[in-house]
Amino acid sequence: MAFLAVGMTANAETIVNDDEEQIENKGGVELGKGKDDDDRWSMHIALGVNIPTGAPDGVEFAPFRSWEFNWTIAQYDYTPGKSNTTLSAGLGFNWRFYTLSGHKNGFVKANDFVSVYEIGTQLDDFSSSIHTTALTMPLLVKQKFSKSFAVSLGAQLNWNFYACTHNYFEQGDRETDEYVKKIGQRPITVDVLGMVHFGDFAVYCKYSPMSILKKDRGVDFKSLAVGFYF
Numbered sequence: 001m002a003f004l005a006v007g008m009t010a011n012a013e014t015i016v017n018d019d020e021e022q023i024e025n026k027g028g029v030e031l032g033k034g035k036d037d038d039d040r041w042s043m044h045i046a047l048g049v050n051i052p053t054g055a056p057d058g059v060e061f062a063p064f065r066s067w068e069f070n071w072t073i074a075q076y077d078y079t080p081g082k083s084n085t086t087l088s089a090g091l092g093f094n095w096r097f098y099t100l101s102g103h104k105n106g107f108v109k110a111n112d113f114v115s116v117y118e119i120g121t122q123l124d125d126f127s128s129s130i131h132t133t134a135l136t137m138p139l140l141v142k143q144k145f146s147k148s149f150a151v152s153l154g155a156q157l158n159w160n161f162y163a164c165t166h167n168y169f170e171q172g173d174r175e176t177d178e179y180v181k182k183i184g185q186r187p188i189t190v191d192v193l194g195m196v197h198f199g200d201f202a203v204y205c206k207y208s209p210m211s212i213l214k215k216d217r218g219v220d221f222k223s224l225a226v227g228f229y230f
Contacts, residue, residue: 027200028230031074039078044090046070046204048227052098054211055221059116065099066129068225072138084144094136094158096223098212099129107165107219109180114165114218124170131166132185132212134158138193150197156206158189163213184217186210195229202229 028042050066075090100106106119106128119126140154163185167178189210195202208223 027197027202028072028075038080039076042075042077044070044072044075044092044230046072046227046229048204048206048225050096050098051224051226052212052221053224056219059105059219059221060101061221062099062101065101065127066097068094068096068227070094070136072136075138077142086140086142086144088138088140088142088152088154090136090138092136092138094132094134094156096132096134096225097129098221098223099127103127106167107180109165109183109218112184112217114183114213116219119169126167126169128165128167130183130212131164132160133162134160134189140193140195142195142197144197148199152193152195152197152202154193156191156193158191160185160187160189184214185212186214200230203227204229 028044031041031043033040046069048068048070049063050061050068051063052061052066055061070092071094072090072092074092075088077086077088079086100116103126104118105116106126107114107130108117114130119128135158137157138154139157140152142150142152144150163181163183165178165180165183167176169176189208189212191206191208193204193206195204204225204227206225208225211220211222213219213221
């Protein structure tokens with residue numbers, strides 16, 4: 001990542017518009033600008049679909065019932081001089097949901113280990129998922145090629161301070177939500193993040209190479225997410 005940042009910065013002045021002015025740094029909600037317009041503060045949100053990967057045989061997830069929401073409360077964007085390269089660092093929150101496919105299998109915690117078992121058919125509309133909440137720090141390098149096109153690469157650091165399993169089912173007219181906490185999530189994880197910007201919004205892809213749960217605490221799986229970033 002350091003080599004990428006240096007390379008982009010070294011070549012940034014060769015990519016300028018016809019007026020040799022800095023291409024405007026769009027995207028997100030602007031919270032404020034610096035004195036020389038080289039830096040600014042912004043806020044961003046992202047919504048995507050989670051695609052769990054690497055799960056053991058017999059454990060299947062439903063991607064379109066697994067999703068994530070990311071809220072970068074404050075992001076510092078620095079664009080030196082007439083450069084079209086922007087360096088960013090932010091702070092925010094991330095919520096992720098991983099839902100099992102079908103309506104028969106569920107996450108069950110026993111002896112401090114989270115496994116997947118077949119619940120049976122005696123419950124109606126059964127749904128089982130893992131929820132995580134994290135404090136996040138995105139670190140990005142954005143290269144602008146025109147006023148409406150740019151590419152960002154970087155990483156997102158996550159402090160996963162909360163996680164639980166959630167089982168929902170119906171029994172007759174009664175709906176039940178069961179939450180189990182302290183499921184052994186990895187406290188610190190790092191995601192690889194890439195974005196393609198089109199004007200004020202972007203399409204992003206984020207891969208989590210580290211398992212969601214500690215290997216001695218639960219079923220092993222990782223996460224790939226794709227979605228929209230504003």
